Amino acid sequence: MEKTVTNTETLLLVDDGVPQATILIAQNPTSVTHLAAKELQYCIWQITGVTLPISNQLTETTGIPIYLGDLARTVLGVEKTSQRNIGEIESLVYDIYFLPGAIILYGQDTKVSTGVEIDYSIATDQQQLDSDKLQIPGMFDQQGTLWAVYDFLERFCGVRFYGPKAISVVFSRCPTLEIIPENIQRRPAIPHISGSLTWDWPLMKGQFGSPSNDAIRLYERRMRLGGIPWQTNHTLHSYPERFPKSRYPQFYGGEGFEKLCYSSDALARQVAQDAQDYFEGAEALGLGLPQSSSYYPVVPEDAAQYCQCIRCLQSLEPHQNDVSRSKNGVNLFNDGRASHLWFKFVNKVAKLLAKTHPDKFISTLAYENYFWYPEGIQLEANIAIAPCLAVRNHWHLDYRQNELEQYALWAAESRPLFLWNYYCFPEEAAVIQQWQCFPGFMAHYLEQIIKGYARDDVKGVFLCGIGEQVDFYITIKLYNDPLQSVDDLLDEFFSLYFGPASEPMQTFYTLIEQIYSTPQNWDQDGGFHQTEVMAWGRLGTQERMKQLEQLIEKAEKLAIEQKFSERVRYWKEGIWNYMREGRRNYLCGES
Structure with missing residues (x-):
């Protein structure tokens, strides 16, 4: 979503090396506003050589005031800003707003950060300066003001964040910085981006010149990772330790069966109780769930092996040949051998959750042997699904066809749709087995598939690995705005x-x-x-x-x-x- 209104009067922020603006923040700014002010000041200094003052005194303004964060409430009015509290996606909307002789950069911001502390001097390769430690917002903290600042810097000042180190950020250097106003109200098209981020793998580390951890954490903010709080990964692997069979035999298939039984009503009740407890404020032990998520993850262990009791076999045996194969018979990865068993279980959990928390969701993956859509099963409306797609292996045509056909079935349903994308390939096998891969550059195919995600109203993407510099940058920019052209971005x-x-x-x-x-x-x-x-x-x-x-x-x-x-x-x-x-x-x- 994006709304724009263009004005004709230009605003001069720096005039031939002389500052013509002041960055204004509240007396006690949030960590989001603090970082936003630092980033705006730093980037304008890189462009012009001029350091704009940052002030919390409205009466000490020199030139054009640039209002950030909560101070915008005073300028825009409390009524306008408070209207943002209407939903998790709508809360990601931010404003770049121009008044006569003033600029407002504002969005919803978390009051208390969950993020880490970085040294801003190290993060921006200014090691010659004194240490400048500050807390940055956490991945899923609301940080609308910071997003507004980054959009402003890219859209109006020509800044491009191509990597974590200062050498990888492009600034259009000029002693004068003049802005042509255009009011912007928008949010990212895909409102969640997170992942298992492989910054230390050889290709990315080499292209970025081995950046510091502080620079990487700042770059994640600059690329707008985060959004609506969601996390779905393998969760039930901890249950055998929490609920050993000796004490909880009802969670297992009986004598001789050591695996959790996904036909067990008792196990479904326990999983539902864990979800209910989380939504009532309890910590989700070992799950790494972000705060205030509307989605509770329920996923079997990786490389799952299933209970072989009579009830489970009734769901498994009819589908033992639901296997994806290449045309010459080679078994592929994602199939449907356990889809009916798994999604029957998820349905039980979702029904129980709906009784107590009808506005919350059970979130699960479509992965491995439960990747296929379970034909003949009506899934509960409060189930969110995340198909796992190895798009960087889509050079294999049969593999591509299998994944995209099943993805289309999931996307056709009216339910929250998330994704796992495996950008770890092709490098992962090379890292593990200690050889060097042929790089997986594929920007044009990524454009094609990401624009499909946007059409299908995908709510978020978890990146399992980040690929290489250009493909990572292209991916993030298209998640944010899929109307962009990949050829324009590459050029x-x-x-x-x-x-x-x-x-x-x-x-x-x-x-x-x-x-x-x-x-x-x-x-x-x-x-x-x-x-x-x-x-x-x-x-x-x-x-x-x-x-x-x-x-x-x-x-x-x-x-x-x-x-x-x-x-x-x-x-x-x-x-x-x-x-x-x-x-x-x-x-x-x-x-």
């Missing part, structure tokens, strides 16, 4: 980030993307994960590696200015040297 990235070396660096990315994203380059009769043999026997061939090497060498010659040469160096070390080592190790292993 802008390479032009701004690499300057005179943009042409060979964009060609370098595009060539890897074309190789990786073209199904004909893969063994469609083999497995659905990249292997070392696939990486360097089929994808990173000698001829292709020679082309890529020539592009990197050309970029190095063109990137004379220090900021561009350093960015090329990060890509050379993080991507090209990684690939070259992978192919060399593969060839050595063959000989």
Whole structure:
């Protein structure tokens, strides 16, 4: 959602190196407003060389006042701002609002932060300055004012947050900063983004130049991770320890059966009671649930093995052949062998929860052997579903077809729809097995599938892994605004980030993307994960590696200015040297 109103009168924030504005915050600002003011001041200093004053004294304003956070209540009126308390998604709406001679940046903000403390000097690569510690908002704290500031910096000041380190942030440097007003009221199109964020994996760490933890935490805020509080992962693995069979035999299938019994009404009642307790304020032990979530996760253990009692077998045996296979018979991953057993159990839990908390949801995954939609079962309306999609393996056409067909069935239902997206592939296997993968660049396919998510009203996405610099950036920007063009985003990235070396660096990315994203380059009769043999026997061939090497060498010659040469160096070390080592190790292993 976005509403815009354009004004014609420009506002001068800095005039040829002279400050013409003051950042105004409340006497006791929230941690959200404090960080928002620091970020606005820092970025405008990077652009103009001028440090705008931050003040909590309305009478000490120099030039144009820029009102942040709660101080906007005084300017806009309490009635307008209080209308935001109408729902979890609506609460994410923020304003960039222009009055005659004033700017207002405002959204709903959490009063007490759940976030960590960072050193802002370290986070912004200003180690020469004194320590500047501050608490940043937690992932799922409301932080509308901060989002408004970041949108303002990108939309009106040309800032681009391409990475955690200062060298990876693009500023359009000019001693004068003039704004053409345009009122904005909006929220992210997909209102939840979180994940298991693999910042330390080789490709991302190399491209970003090994940033500090403080810089990474700040970058997560800059990329607007968070949103509506939701978390759904494996939860029931803790139950056998909490409820051992010796004391709770009713949770199990009887003599000789050691697995939790998902046909057990007693187990369903206990899970429902845990959900009810959480919604009444109890801590969800070991689940890492964000505060004030409307969704309680219920998910079996990973690589689940199921109870084999008579009641469970009645749901399992008729579906033992509900397996997804490639056209030549290779078993794929996500199937339906346990879908009926699992979703019957989830239905029981959801029915019990609805009696006490009709406005809350049981949230579960569609994953592994309970990925398929359970035909013939009417699921309760208070079940939220999160299909798990390995979209970066969609070069395997049969795998892609299986996942997208079942996703479409889930998306057709009128229920809260979330997703897991596995951006850990193809790098995960390489990290675990200690080889180097062929990078999984695929921005154009990601655009296609993310725009589908927006059409299907996906509420949120959990990223299991974050991929690489460009694909991560493109993904987050499209989650925020899927109307953007991936080609425009790519052209802008390479032009701004690499300057005179943009042409060979964009060609370098595009060539890897074309190789990786073209199904004909893969063994469609083999497995659905990249292997070392696939990486360097089929994808990173000698001829292709020679082309890529020539592009990197050309970029190095063109990137004379220090900021561009350093960015090329990060890509050379993080991507090209990684690939070259992978192919060399593969060839050595063959000989």
